Amino acid sequence: MSKKSSTFAAVLRLKRANKKTMNEFLETEEAILRMLKTVFDPEIPVNVYDLGLIYNIDLKPDGVCDITMTLTAPSCPAGDFIVEDIRQKVGSVDGIKDVNVNIVFDPEWNKDMMSEEAKLELGFL
Numbered sequence: 001m002s003k004k005s006s007t008f009a010a011v012l013r014l015k016r017a018n019k020k021t022m023n024e025f026l027e028t029e030e031a032i033l034r035m036l037k038t039v040f041d042p043e044i045p046v047n048v049y050d051l052g053l054i055y056n057i058d059l060k061p062d063g064v065c066d067i068t069m070t071l072t073a074p075s076c077p078a079g080d081f082i083v084e085d086i087r088q089k090v091g092s093v094d095g096i097k098d099v100n101v102n103i104v105f106d107p108e109w110n111k112d113m114m115s116e117e118a119k120l121e122l123g124f125l
Contacts (some may be wrong), residue, residue, distance in 0.1 A: 028095045029059060035089040041078050046121050049081060052113025055104065064095030065090055070109045079103065 036049040036057075047052060048069065056068040067086060071079050087099045111124055118125045 013070060024095070025059065028093060029057070030063060031093045032038045032059065032090055033092060033098070036086065037087045038089060039082060039088050041072065041082060043078060044072070044122075046114070046118040048086070050115040050118040051109075052115070052118070053109060055107075063095055064100065065093075065098070066102065068104055070100045070107075072102055072109055074105055107110070 002091045033049065036054060037047045039048045040046070041048065041051070044051065051072070053071065054069050055068075058066040058068075062065070067090065069086075071082070075083075083103065086101050089095060089098045100116065111119070114122070114124070116125065
């Protein structure tokens, strides 16, 4: 095998490996979203994702998932429950080693952040 064809074969193997890695990454992201859609504020019949409480999901190659989110109000009595539910459910996704949830209040949550489905469910449409 010539040097050029062996280099081409190595590049092809790398592209296939990256494609597989990317597919696994996307599958993990989808599983995280599915799990987030099972987390509810006990006082609101809409999941935290559709409420617009999730601002960012950062999935790192080492399996650590950092989630930046807010609550509907700084004094939300269910805040600790919601955070723990997210940690447990997202942590159950294959490939996730650790889940960090960071609560922020900037930007402040408002009903415009909700999905259309959430607005419909809550009577805002």
